[in-house]
Amino acid sequence: MERPLSPKWDSIPxxxxxxxxAIPGYDPVATSGDCVFDAQAAGYAISWVxxxxxxxxxxxxxxxxxLELWEKAILANLFGWKRPDGTRRYREAFVFVARKNGKTTxxxxxxxxxxxxxxxxxxxxxxxxxxxxxACLVYDQAKGMVFQCPEMExxxxxxxxxxxxxxxxxxxxxxAISADANTKHGYNTHLAVIDELHAQPDRDLVDVLMTSTGSxxxxxxxxxxxxxxxxxxxxxxKHAYAxxxxxxxxxxxxxxxxxxxxxxxDDWTSPATWAKANPNLxxxxxxxxxxxxxxxxxxxxxxxxxxxxxxxNIRTEQDVRWLQMAKWDACGxxxxxxxxxxxxxxxxxxxxxDITAFVLYFPEEHAVLPWFWIPxxxxxxxxxxxxVPYLTWAKAGxxxxxxxxxxxxxxxxxxxxxxxxxxxxxQQVGGDPWNATQFMxxxxxxxxxxxxxxxxxxxxxxxxxxxxxxxxxxxxxxxxNPVLRWMASNVTVETDAAGNLKPSKKKxxxxxxxxxxxxxxxxxxxxxxxxxxSVYSKRGLVYV
Numbered sequence: 216m217e218r219p220l221s222p223k224w225d226s227i228p229x230x231x232x233x234x235x236x237a238i239p240g241y242d243p244v245a246t247s248g249d250c251v252f253d254a255q256a257a258g259y260a261i262s263w264v265x266x267x268x269x270x271x272x273x274x275x276x277x278x279x280x281x282l283e284l285w286e287k288a289i290l291a292n293l294f295g296w297k298r299p300d301g302t303r304r305y306r307e308a309f310v311f312v313a314r315k316n317g318k319t320t321x322x323x324x325x326x327x328x329x330x331x332x333x334x335x336x337x338x339x340x341x342x343x344x345x346x347x348x349x350a351c352l353v354y355d356q357a358k359g360m361v362f363q364c365p366e367m368e369x370x371x372x373x374x375x376x377x378x379x380x381x382x383x384x385x386x387x388x389x390x391a392i393s394a395d396a397n398t399k400h401g402y403n404t405h406l407a408v409i410d411e412l413h414a415q416p417d418r419d420l421v422d423v424l425m426t427s428t429g430s431x432x433x434x435x436x437x438x439x440x441x442x443x444x445x446x447x448x449x450x451x452x453k454h455a456y457a458x459x460x461x462x463x464x465x466x467x468x469x470x471x472x473x474x475x476x477x478x479x480x481d482d483w484t485s486p487a488t489w490a491k492a493n494p495n496l497x498x499x500x501x502x503x504x505x506x507x508x509x510x511x512x513x514x515x516x517x518x519x520x521x522x523x524x525x526x527x528n529i530r531t532e533q534d535v536r537w538l539q540m541a542k543w544d545a546c547g548x549x550x551x552x553x554x555x556x557x558x559x560x561x562x563x564x565x566x567x568x569d570i571t572a573f574v575l576y577f578p579e580e581h582a583v584l585p586w587f588w589i590p591x592x593x594x595x596x597x598x599x600x601x602x603v604p605y606l607t608w609a610k611a612g613x614x615x616x617x618x619x620x621x622x623x624x625x626x627x628x629x630x631x632x633x634x635x636x637x638x639x640x641x642q643q644v645g646g647d648p649w650n651a652t653q654f655m656x657x658x659x660x661x662x663x664x665x666x667x668x669x670x671x672x673x674x675x676x677x678x679x680x681x682x683x684x685x686x687x688x689x690x691x692x693x694x695x696n697p698v699l700r701w702m703a704s705n706v707t708v709e710t711d712a713a714g715n716l717k718p719s720k721k722k723x724x725x726x727x728x729x730x731x732x733x734x735x736x737x738x739x740x741x742x743x744x745x746x747x748x749s750v751y752s753k754r755g756l757v758y759v
Contacts, residue, residue, distance in 0.1 A: 257295025547695030561735025
């Protein structure tokens with residue numbers, strides 16, 4: 216134990232000190248207030264699980280569960296610490312652990328431990344997840360454990376259709392539920408285990424379950440999850456709170472923070488780093504498996520983020536990284552003088568209240584110049600709510616604020632026709648006609664050669680792949696624009712059965728409008744290369 220011990224540790228039986236101190240970076244004794252550690256209760260919880268619960272799947276199926284130190288630490292702290300009134304100290308726990316560390320088995324065992332030993336009249340116990348299938352993973356394990364233990368099976372009824380286990384002795388029940396929070400009001404929750412918190416679509420289910428515990432004497436909400444993406448979410452909110460409790464920045468004796476994670480500064484290819492996020496390394500998750508997955512991540516940049524997030528608990532910008540930010544940043548050299556240079560434009564028009572992007576691509580220089588507009592009201596809200604520095608970027612001249620709460624397309628059009636067009640030789644402007652027909656007609660009337668560039672695989676595949684190549688080879692020059700960099704860090708791509716690529720607004724963690732506009736501009740330039748420049752002086756609106 217590598218932390219200085221407070222005098223309060225003298226009250227902990229020596230055989231329990233290593234166990235309850237095994238929570239990474241957290242001192243449960245120094246933060247205990249007037250709570251006391253009940254070694255008998257902690258020992259009973261661990262003994263009960265190892266006596267009555269057996270593995271359900273895999274090579275260990277049918278064999279008794281043998282808890283590892285980190286699992287004993289969770290059980291000992293959750294069930295050993297007591298308040299002066301004899302109820303449990305902890306009312307909420309956050310367990311942050313990488314994939315394949317046996318968390319589903321541990322959750323099922325905790326569910327049954329509470330169901331059979333708490334003796335809470337009419338206890339309502341739930342395992343919750345983003346969807347019913349995920350929630351049923353814990354239920355299936357719990358059901359399998361019940362059927363392997365005659366003492367448990369004789370006491371309960373199992374209802375497969377409703378995914379419910381009912382204990383007649385205490386009139387208590389355990390049920391698997393999904394994230395449809397609208398149907399959960401009226402619950403009276405004693406225990407809720409929320410599996411894969413990062414997959415929750417919003418905070419509604421968590422809030423409903425948290426507020427449903429008010430009439431219970433010792434309720435417990437247990438969140439267990441791998442890392443989320445870098446975005447505003449209930450998972451990242453709980454992770455931040457747990458970190459502050461662990462580090463002593465917030466005093467909350469009722470919250471247990473269990474955080475197994477590597478950091479972005481760690482060498483993610485090192486087995487020592489893997490151990491930081493995988494307490495079951497060498498047990499349920501093999502070193503050989505992680506070696507294989509790490510090698511795959513080094514071979515495929517698209518898999519790197521997946522490996523870091525799922526196996527190291529490192530929060531990443533998106534699910535599947537398309538653009539490596541180190542490569543992107545290397546393309547941010549000084550911008551040459553582009554005045555009068557031949558270029559192609561792409562735009563991505565905001566629906567109403569978000570960003571509009573207009574990007575020029577200069578094929579000879581392989582350079583891009585972006586412009587961005589956002590309603591001022593939206594910028595104020597999002598900077599305050601999501602900490603996206605729109606106002607800072609606006610003050611620095613990287614984006615323009617339009618008045619009100621909806622995009623002012625007249626302002627955009629005026630900038631394009633009066634500021635951009637006179638300075639650069641814009642050969643063509645491309646954009647998706649969805650909700651943009653009027654804007655495109657206005658550009659055509661202003662003398663631009665406008666093409667419709669729909670956002671499907673057929674249109675975007677080639678320029679998407681070419682942009683990726685330009686970034687990887689260092690050919691692109693984006694000048695280090697911070698708004699465009701933020702959008703580049705957000706991009707996730709979709710792939711169809713034929714291997715075609717396109718940026719996905721649905722899957723990306725945040726705004727990518729500038730990247731989409733840049734790909735469209737790059738696509739216009741590619742078409743010009745294929746057909747020759749003379750054709751553009753002979754035709755008007757075309758369809759891509």
